[in-house]
Amino acid sequence: MEEHLSARGRQILEAIIEDYIATAEPVGSRTITRRHPLSLSPATVRNVMADLEEMGFLASPHTSAGRIPTDKAYRFYVDSLLAVKNISRDEQEEIVRRCSLAGKDIGEVLQETSRMLSSASHYMGIVMAPRFGANVFRHMEFVKLGSRRILAILVSQNGTVQNRIIETDEGVSAADLTRMSNYLNDLLQGLTIAQVRKRLVEEMQSEKSRYDLLLAKALALSVKTLNEEDAQVFIEGQVNILDQPEFADVGRMKDIFRAFEKKNTILELLDRAMAAEGVQIFIGSESRLSGMPGMSMITSTYVTGQNTLGVLGVIGPTRMGYAKVIPIVDYTAKLVSRLLELE
Amino acid sequence: MEEHLSARGRQILEAIIEDYIATAEPVGSRTITRRHPLSLSPATVRNVMADLEEMGFLASPHTSAGRIPTDKAYRFYVDSLLAVKNISRDEQEEIVRRCSLAGKDIGEVLQETSRMLSSASHYMGIVMAPRFGANVFRHMEFVKLGSRRILAILVSQNGTVQNRIIETDEGVSAADLTRMSNYLNDLLQGLTIAQVRKRLVEEMQSEKSRYDLLLAKALALSVKTLNEEDAQVFIEGQVNILDQPEFADVGRMKDIFRAFEKKNTILELLDRAMAAEGVQIFIGSESRLSGMPGMSMITSTYVTGQNTLGVLGVIGPTRMGYAKVIPIVDYTAKLVSRLLELE
DNA sequence: GTTAGCACTCAACTGAAGCGAGTGCTAACC
DNA sequence: GGTTAGCACTCGCTTCAGTTGAGTGCTAAC
Known part of the structure; x- marks a missing residue:
């Protein structure tokens, strides 16, 4: 050959x-x-x-x-x-317009980014949110909801917020909660979430928590929250691919939708994309992840400083307009990187 | 006739x-x-x-x-x-098992509930999250992310959390933030979110905020957050309806998916369901909302005390197993009501 | 090396024939 | 008079043969 x-x-x-x-x-x-x-x-x-x-x-x-x-x-x-087309000024402006922090939380921003990727490319947009664990601890807060129900809020450096409801057996005073959050904030300041996790486990075994049941409970829950490794993925514009003639067949379509329903196949792929830097292209069955034959994925990582935060991109049929989509993904990734920059 | x-x-x-x-x-x-x-x-x-x-x-x-x-x-x-079937003990247990607060935030709970509704009924599950506005203010907090970036967190009585990133022009000290959140927490304690909104607008026009630019900004942003009326809706299990023979035709399928993509049609319907109490059944074109002919929706409100929090239910073809689905929806709504009870 | 010509292939379309589930009507039955 | 058997009729679906047309591979001439 x-x-x-x-x-x-x-x-x-x-x-x-x-x-x-x-x-x-x-x-x-x-x-x-x-x-x-x-x-x-x-x-x-x-x-x-x-x-x-x-x-x-x-x-x-x-x-x-x-x-x-x-x-x-x-x-x-x-x-x-391939001669990658340049992205037009109009497209740039449209992308910037739709990816803004203004009055949204991080999740909403990323979801909107995914929608934007979808409508700009006419395929599906995909955005994987930053893994919480890769982040730096910023703040922890307990809010009393009812007499036996407390909300724990955990904020990381890049603005990601996780919250969990804690049910307690006995009542807790607001003062207790303040004391606890002060204590933990001091304890955890400046650590990465991975370190936080380790520290919390240590703390759980310490003398102090043995006598403070609520603290113990809060610690246990925090650890649980932090262990949660299933990164959030926003896949938008699935309707778009219905217009692609290759999916005119219902069976084919079902397969695709089912593949997206359980997101772990996609996650595996995205994880691979995370490993490399910059724009990556996965073509059809190359990505040996069976789930979606005949599909290609164009991704790029978004970063702050030297930390890779997450991946975003476009999924479409192998027969995809690569020349047009690549610059869109590239530009969007750079924009999101800039948006989420710490400073 | x-x-x-x-x-x-x-x-x-x-x-x-x-x-x-x-x-x-x-x-x-x-x-x-x-x-x-x-x-x-x-x-x-x-x-x-x-x-x-x-x-x-x-x-x-x-x-x-x-x-x-x-x-x-x-x-x-x-x-x-219709002779509504009784829900079996097994089904009950399965529902309880999958709708638990344990280690999840409210959004996740509701999403999981939607998934559960979908897999229990084999149609689509739908859950509308409580409207933020109908709620009681609980807590507000500002967290400094970078030198010019602040995260505002707003917690309501039932554990719903909203957060927004605020960009500031000048730096703010942590002390300033604490002062501000203390001030606002005092100001807003015990009000409903609707009242909060009013109060914030008043506050924005007060002397105080005129000299405190950051406060002004925070107020403006809070108001914006609170105005956000597009309730969150979780629709899960769309794949399920692909198995229904009436959607074997691709065109039909596209219509449905497109109808769900822009959720406002659904929202309108759900709003109507909110108005009444208990289980409601919308059949086909009865719900004159065009978007989805040939579909039926079974909903029930979930409540705490006498407040209607939201709606949940199942959407499927008019040719739906009403006898089986109705008790599932009913039971789930009651369970979610109990879960979200303040006390 | 390039091209014109030609026989061949094969999916897609077309139309006729036959099948079969179902209907409406009528007349007989209990 | 309600119920039923019988029968002619309708009409979508399937099958099958025939036709069409885009495309191919091969060969021989340019």
Whole structure:
């Protein structure tokens, strides 16, 4: 299998991929010559196409149909052929407009970002919220709701808030709560959440907590909160992919939706994306995570300083408008990074 | 149009509805006689069916198919015919198990409740979170995140937490923040959120805030937060309805999903459900809210004391297992009411 | 190396035939 | 007079053969 393509081979492959991205129909030799100024006859193109098929870049659904690009072709396209478009000023402005902190909490901002990614790309937007554990402890507060019900609020450096309801057996005074939160705030100031967790466990075994049942309970609950590792993921615009012709079949559609319902498949993928920096592209079955064959994902990490906070991106069919989507994801990731910057 | 059905008429109508609920196929006269012990011949049944059709209870998709119940028939069925099943102990336990406060915040509890409703009913679960505005102010807190970024946290009596990031131009000391939150907590203690809103607006126009820019900003933001009237809705288990044969058609499916994407149609309906107390049933196009023809919704309000907090329920095709779903919704609503009780 | 020509393939469409579940009507039955 | 058997009729669904057309591979000529 000769891996080196001739210039003409690349040109034709590119033409086929772009046609297929545009139409979702298998593309034939005549179509190519008609739509692209190659000054070649269909017959010649056919010869080249046969070569490309042999090399694994193309596949034919059946003898008398045109050819469609394989995942390998998309990979090659993305790596070597693709000329990423620049993002237009209008698009930039739209993105900035829709991702603002103004009057929203972090969760809402990220969800809106996901919606924006979806509508800008016409595919699905996906945003993984910062893992709480990677964060720096900022503040803890207990609020009395009823006589036996207390709300614990935990704030991290980047503005993420977690809250939990604690049920107590005996009543607690407001003064007790203040004392407790002061105590814990002192104890935990400046630690990362991971360190906080460790410290809390130590504290639970200490003398002090043995005599302070409420404190013990609060500690136990805090630890539990902190252990929660299932990062939040916002997937928006699932309707968009219903418009893609490849999902016209109901069975196919069900599979996709079901795959998204249990988010752990996606999470695994996103975790991988977290590992690398910058824009990443997962094509079709490359991401061996079965769940979603025929889908591609373009992601980018968002960061503050040297900390990777999370990942965001777009999921669509392998037949995706990479040239248009890549800069959108890139720009959005940079914007979100800036928004969440500590300072 | 004779509204009074004979006993036999009712019996046959019931049989048809139940068959249709079970099979989703138009049901014919022979099927009825085979599956139900009516000791009547198909011909007789046909006569009755003709009457029922004339009265508007049945419709035939075309001459040579069986008949399907109209919305009017479902209404009649639900109001007069339906024998609501009792909820089994197992189901009860499952519901209790999945709706617990343990280690979750209110939002998570409600979302999980929605998921539970979905999987218990095999349709979609829907839960509208308590409107913040109907609540009693409990606590307000400012946390410094960076030198120019402050997090405002607002807690209401029932444990709902709202938080917003405030960007400031000049730095603020931690002491300033404590002072401010003390001031506001004093000012707002015991008021309902609606009253809080009013009070804040007054405060903004007072002398004090004119000289305290940060306070002014905080006030402005709080007001904004409080104005936010778009209640949160958790709709879960949309995949479930993909299994319903009536949505096998892609176009139909798209419509539904699109209707759920913009939640305001649903919100309008839920608002109506809020007005009444207890279990409510909306059938098909009765709920003149176009968005979702062919769908029914069973809801119930959840309350604490005499305050209606929110609504929860199940959405499915009009051809829904009412007898099974109604008690599930009812039981869940009561359980959630108990969970969120102040005391 | 490129191209024109040609036989061949095969999914998609079209229309006719047959099937079968179901209906409405009529006339006989209890 | 309500109930039932019988029968002609309707109409969507399936099957199947025939047709169409986009596309292919091969060969021979340019």
